Amino acid sequence: MDSGAGQSVFGSEEAFISESLRPCDIEVEGIAGTIAITSVGTVRLLATEESGRRVVCLFHNVLKSSGEHNLLSVSQIHTCGHDVDLHNAAPVISGETWMPLDATSRTTKHHFRIPLELRDGLYVFSGM
Helix, strand or coil: CECCCCCCEECCHHHECHHHCEEEEEEEEECCEEEEEEEEEEEEEEEECCCCCEEEEEEEEEEEECCCCEECEHHHHHHCCCEEECCCCCCEEEEEEEEECCCCCCEEEEEEEEEEEEECCEEEECCC
């Protein structure tokens, strides 16, 4: 997770929903150099809430790179209406989403809190 990145970038093809990928051909310049972006799409990640419940997180308009690293943009998470709190001893992504209530089309509002772990200077989803 990067608070200075304006866009999420993933090199991991299996994280993308294949039907969501749209081709593009751009280069992104960063601190470590330039990477080629081959497409843009939706990434699906499995995370663990504070309660221990496993949840699927969707991130839209993620750039697919030719690299091997995955980077979530804090500002892009904010744009989705979620909060990212990195300022305390318990960093977390939190927000609300609509979840299926049962097998019918009824839904209920679900509040979530996904704790983050600091690993080697980077914040990562807990339980991944």
